[in-house]
Amino acid sequence: MRIFPENASSYGAEIDFIFWLITTVVAVGSVIVIFLILYPLFTRNKQRSPEQRYLKGQGFKQMKLIYLGIVILAIADFSFLLKEGPTWTKIEETLPKDDLHIAVIGRQWLWEFVYPGPDGKLYTADDVKKINQLYIPVNAVVHMDIQSYDVIHSVFIPNARFKQDALPGRSIKRWVKMTKTGTYPLTCAEICGIGHANMKANITVQSQEDFQKTLAKLYKK
Amino acid sequence: MNTHKKHGFWHRFFFSLDHKDIGFQYMLTIFLMVSIGGFFAYVFRMHLAYPDMKVPLFGLVTNKDYNMLITNHGLIMMMWLALGMLLAVVGNFLIPIMIGTDDMAFPKLNKISYWFFLISVILMIASFFMPKGGLGGGWTLYPPLSVGDFGYNTPYQGFASRFFTANTFVLLAIVFEFTSLLMGGINFFVTTLNKRAKGMSLLKMPIVVWMINIASVLFMFSVGPLVAGTFMLLLDINVGTGFYDAYRGGDPLLWEHLFWFFGHPEVYVILLPPLGILAEIISTNSRKPLFGYRFIINMTLLAGVLSMMVWAHHQFVAGINPKAATVFSILTIIISLPFAGIILAYIATLWYGKIRFTLPMKWALGAVALFTLLGGFTGLHLGASVFDIYAHDTSFVVAHFHYTLFPTVIFGTYAAMYFWFNKFTGRHLNKTLGNIHFWLTFIFFNGFAFPLFLLGLAGQHRRIADYRQFEFLMQDPLPLYRQIATISAVILILTQFIFIFNFFWSLKKGKKVESNNPWEANTLEWQTSSPPPHGNFAVYPVVYHGPYEYNMPERDKDFTPQNEA
Amino acid sequence: MNTTISKKLTWRDIPQARLAVWALIAGEFAIFGGLIVMYILNRMKYETWGEMAQHTNVIAGTINTFVLLTSSYFVVKAHEAAVHRNKEKIKMWIWLTILCALIFLGIKTYEYSHEIMHGFTLPGKHLLAEGKNVETMYWSFYYTMTGLHGLHVIGGALALFFVMRGVTKTGENYHRVEAAGLYWHMVDIIWIFLFPLIYLIH
Numbered sequence: 007m008r009i010f011p012e013n014a015s016s017y018g019a020e021i022d023f024i025f026w027l028i029t030t031v032v033a034v035g036s037v038i039v040i041f042l043i044l045y046p047l048f049t050r051n052k053q054r055s056p057e058q059r060y061l062k063g064q065g066f067k068q069m070k071l072i073y074l075g076i077v078i079l080a081i082a083d084f085s086f087l088l089k090e091g092p093t094w095t096k097i098e099e100t101l102p103k104d105d106l107h108i109a110v111i112g113r114q115w116l117w118e119f120v121y122p123g124p125d126g127k128l129y130t131a132d133d134v135k136k137i138n139q140l141y142i143p144v145n146a147v148v149h150m151d152i153q154s155y156d157v158i159h160s161v162f163i164p165n166a167r168f169k170q171d172a173l174p175g176r177s178i179k180r181w182v183k184m185t186k187t188g189t190y191p192l193t194c195a196e197i198c199g200i201g202h203a204n205m206k207a208n209i210t211v212q213s214q215e216d217f218q219k220t221l222a223k224l225y226k227k
Numbered sequence: 228m229n230t231h232k233k234h235g236f237w238h239r240f241f242f243s244l245d246h247k248d249i250g251f252q253y254m255l256t257i258f259l260m261v262s263i264g265g266f267f268a269y270v271f272r273m274h275l276a277y278p279d280m281k282v283p284l285f286g287l288v289t290n291k292d293y294n295m296l297i298t299n300h301g302l303i304m305m306m307w308l309a310l311g312m313l314l315a316v317v318g319n320f321l322i323p324i325m326i327g328t329d330d331m332a333f334p335k336l337n338k339i340s341y342w343f344f345l346i347s348v349i350l351m352i353a354s355f356f357m358p359k360g361g362l363g364g365g366w367t368l369y370p371p372l373s374v375g376d377f378g379y380n381t382p383y384q385g386f387a388s389r390f391f392t393a394n395t396f397v398l399l400a401i402v403f404e405f406t407s408l409l410m411g412g413i414n415f416f417v418t419t420l421n422k423r424a425k426g427m428s429l430l431k432m433p434i435v436v437w438m439i440n441i442a443s444v445l446f447m448f449s450v451g452p453l454v455a456g457t458f459m460l461l462l463d464i465n466v467g468t469g470f471y472d473a474y475r476g477g478d479p480l481l482w483e484h485l486f487w488f489f490g491h492p493e494v495y496v497i498l499l500p501p502l503g504i505l506a507e508i509i510s511t512n513s514r515k516p517l518f519g520y521r522f523i524i525n526m527t528l529l530a531g532v533l534s535m536m537v538w539a540h541h542q543f544v545a546g547i548n549p550k551a552a553t554v555f556s557i558l559t560i561i562i563s564l565p566f567a568g569i570i571l572a573y574i575a576t577l578w579y580g581k582i583r584f585t586l587p588m589k590w591a592l593g594a595v596a597l598f599t600l601l602g603g604f605t606g607l608h609l610g611a612s613v614f615d616i617y618a619h620d621t622s623f624v625v626a627h628f629h630y631t632l633f634p635t636v637i638f639g640t641y642a643a644m645y646f647w648f649n650k651f652t653g654r655h656l657n658k659t660l661g662n663i664h665f666w667l668t669f670i671f672f673n674g675f676a677f678p679l680f681l682l683g684l685a686g687q688h689r690r691i692a693d694y695r696q697f698e699f700l701m702q703d704p705l706p707l708y709r710q711i712a713t714i715s716a717v718i719l720i721l722t723q724f725i726f727i728f729n730f731f732w733s734l735k736k737g738k739k740v741e742s743n744n745p746w747e748a749n750t751l752e753w754q755t756s757s758p759p760p761h762g763n764f765a766v767y768p769v770v771y772h773g774p775y776e777y778n779m780p781e782r783d784k785d786f787t788p789q790n791e792a
Numbered sequence: 793m794n795t796t797i798s799k800k801l802t803w804r805d806i807p808q809a810r811l812a813v814w815a816l817i818a819g820e821f822a823i824f825g826g827l828i829v830m831y832i833l834n835r836m837k838y839e840t841w842g843e844m845a846q847h848t849n850v851i852a853g854t855i856n857t858f859v860l861l862t863s864s865y866f867v868v869k870a871h872e873a874a875v876h877r878n879k880e881k882i883k884m885w886i887w888l889t890i891l892c893a894l895i896f897l898g899i900k901t902y903e904y905s906h907e908i909m910h911g912f913t914l915p916g917k918h919l920l921a922e923g924k925n926v927e928t929m930y931w932s933f934y935y936t937m938t939g940l941h942g943l944h945v946i947g948g949a950l951a952l953f954f955v956m957r958g959v960t961k962t963g964e965n966y967h968r969v970e971a972a973g974l975y976w977h978m979v980d981i982i983w984i985f986l987f988p989l990i991y992l993i994h
Contacts, residue, residue, distance in 0.1 A: 009681070009684050009685070010684055010685070010686075011685060011686050011699060020613070021613055021614060021616065021617055024611055024613055024614045025608065025614050025617075025684075028607050028608050028611060028614070029608070032604040032605075032607060032608075035604065036600045036604065039570075039574070039596070039599055039600060040596065040600070042574045042577075042578075043574060043577065043592060043595065043596055045578075046513075046577040046578050046579070046580065046582060047577070047582060047584065047592065050580075050581065050582035050584070068518060068575045068578070069519065069522070071571075071575075072519070072522075072568060072571040072572060072575060075567060075568075075571050076564050076567055076568050076571070079563060079564060079567045080561075080564055083560045083561065083563060083564070083607070086560060086607065086611050087556065087557055087560055087611070090556075090611045090612065090613040090614065091553065093613045094549070094552070094553060094556075094612050094613045095549075095553075097613065097616065098549035098552070099549045099550070156371065157369075157370075157371045157372040158369055158371070158372065158479055160544070160620060162620070162686075162688055164617075164685075164686030164699070165686075167616065167617045168616070169544050169616050169617065169619055169620070170544055170546075171544050171545045171546055173473070173479055173480060173545070173546050174371060174473040174474070174479065175473020175474065175478065175479075176473070176546060178546050191686075191697060191698075191699050193688050193697065194688070195619070195620035195621070195688045195689070196369075196620060197294065197363075197364060197365045197369075197372070197689070197690040198372060199294075199363070199364070199372060200289075200290045200291045200294060200363065201290070202290075202294070202690060202691065202692075203290055203293075203691045203692040203693050203694075203696075204290075204696070206696055206697060332808055332812070333812065409816075409819050412815070412819075413812050413815040413816055413819075414812075416811075416815050417808055417811050417812045417815065420803040420811060421803050421808050421811065447815070447818060447819045447822060448818070448819075448822050449822075450819075450822065451819060451820075451821070451822020451823040451824075451825060451826050452822065452823070452825070452826025452827075452829070452830075453826075454823045454826075455823050455824075455826040455827045455830070455936075455940075456826070458936065458940065459932075459936060462914065462932070462936065466914055466915055467915035467917075468914055468915050468916075468932045468936075469915070469916075469920075469925075469928060469929070469932065470929070470932060474925075475916075475920055475925055475928060475929075476925030476926050476927075476928050476929040477929060477932075481830070485826065485830075488826075
């Protein structure tokens with residue numbers, strides 16, 4: 007049974023790995039906690055008459071065990087952070103050199119994808135706009151300037167494990183590198199009004215030659 | 228000492244200053260609100276599983292309806308149910324009587340708090356009937372969407388067209404409710420500090436009293452900036468300022484920070500009273516002292532402080548500085564540690580105890596298990612900022628917060644009900660119905676919430692009225708998961724009617740208590756009559772020791788009431 | 793019989809009313825603190841933010857600051873009179889405090905009308921039309937912060953009035969004078985923060 011959609015991006019596998027790392031550790035922890043809760047419950051009738059430990063003094067052994075539990079959790083926590091830190095830096099704080107630079111603009115209720123046009127520069131007069139359908143080449147670093155005209159939207163590409171909110175008044179640059187050809191959904195992950203459920207775009211990843219052909223067709227008009 | 232003449236029900240309802248009556252009023256009002264919130268959940272879940280169906284008792288659900296239903300479900304449950312039940316109801320019922328005094332420090336202020344709460348409820352319900360309909364756009368009220376379609380270029384059609392909108396009314400309702408809770412918080416705090424029984428030092432108080440007070444103080448500090456922000460949003464809507472409008476010099480991200488600066492501590496405000504309730508029930512039903520009383524208080528204070536430093540984990544992909552995000556990620560993961568300590572302390576209370584698997588104990592253990600294993604642990608997933616990139620605004624988050632909120636708010640409330648009902652009414656809730664209620668709730672809550680994890684991992688994004696146009700979300704077994712979640716949710720909601728029936732029937736016809744202290748508990752409320760008289764105690768108690776002296780070696784009873792020398 | 797509980801039970805000898813007002817003040821500080829932090833962050837982010845402060849009336853603001861400080865002195869005298877249970881003096885000092893509040897509000901109204909006439913309004917339509925987004929924000933914050941503060945001045949003055957009436961009529965509850973006075977000091981302190989931030993910064 008597949009849990010995640012197919013991973014088609016360069017950093018997707020790392021994100022999936024973080025999930026499985028945390029889940030495995032947490033599953034082990036859960037088994038322990040379930041045992042700790044159920045054991046006294048199920049053996050309650052066999053309890054010897056409890057000599058209780060009271061507020062001051064006794065209970066030191068249990069306290070040590072509690073601290074041990076906290077320390078183990080802390081170690082697990084830090085292992086998660088150590089593993090996810092570099093990936094976060096890679097995705098959010100670095101920008102590898104781009105092979106393609108586009109703008110992705112959300113508006114109620116569609117996505118605009120803006121190509122730089124024949125001059126190769128965005129925000130010039132010859133930019134070409136496509137609605138709800140994005141073409142990018144495979145194995146290429148794509149820089150996306152994520153913007154919004156009106157309210158807050160969010161660009162979500164599940165197969166790329168990519169997400170970035172689109173805020174009005176800001177342009178946020180993020181990158182993605184898709185590794186498999188195909189057509190993948192691009193949805194809006196921030197409620198933006200009554201058409202939020204209708205904001206659906208597709209991102210088609212093509213081979214280099216197919217992409218050049220697409221671009222030529224796009225720029226011809 | 229009771230010198231009041233008998234008043235009619237309605238007179239008592241509106242004018243009584245007794246904290247128990249006021250607690251009951253809050254409870255009835257919240258029952259009304261939760262019925263509405265639960266009804267909305269029923270409607271939108273039916274729509275999600277059967278999109279073209281005319282939902283019984285509602286009709287066809289349009290996109291606009293759907294947005295309105297989910298938004299108001301969230302608002303009602305988070306603001307009115309959670310905050311109301313766990314601060315106002317629990318605080319009002321328990322604080323004065325557990326500290327051995329007659330009433331709150333300021334009974335009239337208490338009454339006024341309730342009036343403000345009632346006004347907030349009326350405003351909230353009125354918002355559904357505004358000309359443009361109820362509020363959509365998510366309970367988080369992010370602008371510019373929450374400012375309405377009053378964009379930069381919309382001509383101003385007069386103040387009335389802006390004021391009589393759900394946007395304005397919901398915000399005003401929230402302002403009134405926050406004011407009510409702030410007043411209540413002052414009352415709780417001063418009562419706890421000033422009116423404790425003789426001999427009850429702060430460290431001899433039942434831990435639930437600590438928890439309610441820490442929660443109130445945490446609420447007070449975190450809500451301030453949001454109150455300011457709410458005024459600013461009201462001005463944006465009604466006057467045309469641009470605090471959150473990027474085209475007018477403002478910034479939508481500002482609201483996100485203000486909202487979550489409160490919103491994160493809020494979930495700990497909601498969490499702390501149930502943790503306190505669970506502690507009382509676990510200790511009493513294990514016939515053992517609560518393990519690590521001071522340790523738990525310290526961990527709670529630590530968690531409270533940390534909780535004010537993690538808010539931007541709701542904004543990892545919102546466009547904040549990624550370096551700041553890393554700091555928030557680290558702090559979020561660290562906050563798991565004090566809570567782990569608290570839960571382990573509760574578990575340590577269980578071990579070597581003589582456990583009584585009563586109905587309140589079932590709710591309490593169920594709450595601890597579900598909250599820790601599926602709520603708390605998935606918080607680690609979401610706190611890891613890189614995984615949150617994928618999971619943010621998917622059903623994974625919805626599952627996470629239902630697994631943290633439902634076990635604590637709902638199970639915690641029921642645990643309190645089944646534990647204290649006989650004290651405040653003098654009658655028992657029916658045990659058979661209670662057991663049916665517990666098991667059905669436990670099973671069908673999991674049936675509802677667990678599939679949501681799987682749906683979220685498959686990439687299902689949130690707040691979508693109709694998933695049919697996303698083929699990747701229509702592949703098997705995803706529609707089946709949605710249906711399982713819906714059917715479980717509907718059965719879950721129907722199951723709660725068993726409780727409602729039990730509650731109101733037992734009020735009049737339940738089995739009368741034979742003893743004031745059927746649970747053989749130590750705290751002061753059990754040492755007075757059921758129900759307690761006006762003024763709570765015929766003779767005010769003097770306290771000799773803490774509340775957790777169960778099975779003390781030199782005593783023959785296995786419990787030692789606090790006012791017994 | 794309420795023999796073991798007295799209404800005047802105090803924690804660490806703090807009278808109940810005073811404790812409650814401190815709790816209220818803490819909450820109010822959180823609210824105004826949020827606004828002040830937002831204001832400061834905006835000031836740090838935008839260079840042109842502080843320029844609008846030149847259009848505030850610094851003289852009026854300074855006079856208002858002295859008015860509020862004087863009113864705080866009056867409220868302290870009222871408290872002194874309450875300690876000595878002197879109803880006449882309480883009435884006099886509180887009326888003087890309320891007079892100061894009215895002067896403060898009057899000067900503020902004069903300032904507001906002047907500013908509004910010059911086009912510096914809450915929604916700032918004229919400034920927006922010139923594309924001056926940041927400056928508009930300044931005025932939005934100005935009116936919100938001083939407006940909210942003004943509402944607290946009114947509320948505090950009303951509280952003082954009702955406390956004075958209650959005390960002089962019934963001759964009981966003198967501790968309420970101190971409680972209301974404490975609230976009044978808070979209103980004053982908030983102004984002490986607002987004044988330099990809003991008027992003097994540029």
